Amino acid sequence: MIEAISSDWQAFPAPAKLNLFLHIVGRRADGYHLLQSVFQLIDLADTIELRVRADGDVRHHNPIPGVPAEHDLTVRAARLLQAETGCALGVDIRVTKYLPMGGGLGGGSSDAATVLLALNRLWGLDLSRRRLMALGLRLGADVPFFVFGRNAFVEGIGEIMTPVTTPEGWYVVLHPGVHVPTPAIFGAADLVRDTPPIAPDDIDYATTRNDMEPVACRLFPEVAAARDWLSQFAPARMTGSGACVFAFSASQTESACVLSRLPDATAGFRAATIAQHPLYGFASDE
Numbered sequence: 001m002i003e004a005i006s007s008d009w010q011a012f013p014a015p016a017k018l019n020l021f022l023h024i025v026g027r028r029a030d031g032y033h034l035l036q037s038v039f040q041l042i043d044l045a046d047t048i049e050l051r052v053r054a055d056g057d058v059r060h061h062n063p064i065p066g067v068p069a070e071h072d073l074t075v076r077a078a079r080l081l082q083a084e085t086g087c088a089l090g091v092d093i094r095v096t097k098y099l100p101m102g103g104g105l106g107g108g109s110s111d112a113a114t115v116l117l118a119l120n121r122l123w124g125l126d127l128s129r130r131r132l133m134a135l136g137l138r139l140g141a142d143v144p145f146f147v148f149g150r151n152a153f154v155e156g157i158g159e160i161m162t163p164v165t166t167p168e169g170w171y172v173v174l175h176p177g178v179h180v181p182t183p184a185i186f187g188a189a190d191l192v193r194d195t196p197p198i199a200p201d202d203i204d205y206a207t208t209r210n211d212m213e214p215v216a217c218r219l220f221p222e223v224a225a226a227r228d229w230l231s232q233f234a235p236a237r238m239t240g241s242g243a244c245v246f247a248f249s250a251s252q253t254e255s256a257c258v259l260s261r262l263p264d265a266t267a268g269f270r271a272a273t274i275a276q277h278p279l280y281g282f283a284s285d286e
């Protein structure tokens, strides 16, 4: 068996998501919030490099400053897969971050989903997408979406998916330079938690909103400033629990033009929409 294991590093993308809207429609008995949201994949991605080990160890070679290897979602994803399947193989992990942490782009969750999908193939596990999504939910609320791998209307705490077709084009994404801690937004007294539910067929991007945006803007005025600057060009909105804000453009030239006007001190990038996760084929559909 050991002869069949590739001893080379292999690189896999972990793309970001945007929440095109995010409504909070209720709360579970355990305090977790029930959401409705459209999740959009975009082509800005972290890079996860993996190398299979025969000795069963899971080793992180470049831990992110401030995130001990044991807490890193990539390491936790690999260990969870071992525990669930009894797989005796291990893995070396290197993570190159391009997605800002605490940006609402789902970077940590996407890193975890990429490890689940890639090891499903590299370790020869052949777990179904449904099984990987259930494992992913134990790591974070956004992980099942990335394993699902297609733009989706997402409900529950992030585990119920309906595929949707979303506008194709480019998003200008601004990072206001602050880290918004997700629990602080979910825990705020003034968070709206009773937005009426909508059906996936009734999505109107003009009337939907991000219920977390007013709280994030109150706690972090930099988020409001970035959103207001971007609103000069197109309707702008916050993603996830912040801090990033985004605006859509169907035109590549127009989105480049908006970015070219960005004040020097503000970080921003442009990303294209993608319809399917690059590792979509790494899990089987039953």
Ligand SMILES: C[C@](O)(CO)[C@H](O)COP(=O)(O)OP(=O)(O)OC[C@H]1O[C@@H](n2ccc(N)nc2=O)[C@H](O)[C@@H]1O
Pocket: 019, 022, 031, 032, 033, 034, 035, 104, 109, 139, 140, 141, 142, 143, 156, 157, 158, 182, 183, 186, 240, 241
């Ligand atoms: C805001 C979103 O990014 C939308 O995509 C996600 O719902 C947040 O997902 P996440 O960052 O993966 O969050 P997790 O790491 O699962 O949870 C962080 C904390 O946020 C709170 N939390 C999270 C998700 C949720 N639906 N309700 C919550 O109340 C919980 O206190 C939890 O302990």
Ligand SMILES: Nc1ncnc2c1ncn2[C@@H]1O[C@H](COP(=O)(O)OP(=O)(O)OP(=O)(O)O)[C@@H](O)[C@H]1O
Pocket: 064, 067, 071, 072, 073, 074, 095, 099, 100, 101, 102, 103, 104, 105, 106, 107, 108, 109, 111, 112, 142, 182, 240, 241, 242, 243
């Ligand atoms: N591989 C990882 N990459 C980034 N963060 C990680 C990773 N592993 C663990 N974390 C932890 O997860 C936290 C959230 O990071 P992440 O980049 O996912 O935030 P986010 O984009 O706001 O996520 P979301 O949109 O799901 O709220 C980090 O502050 C860090 O402590």
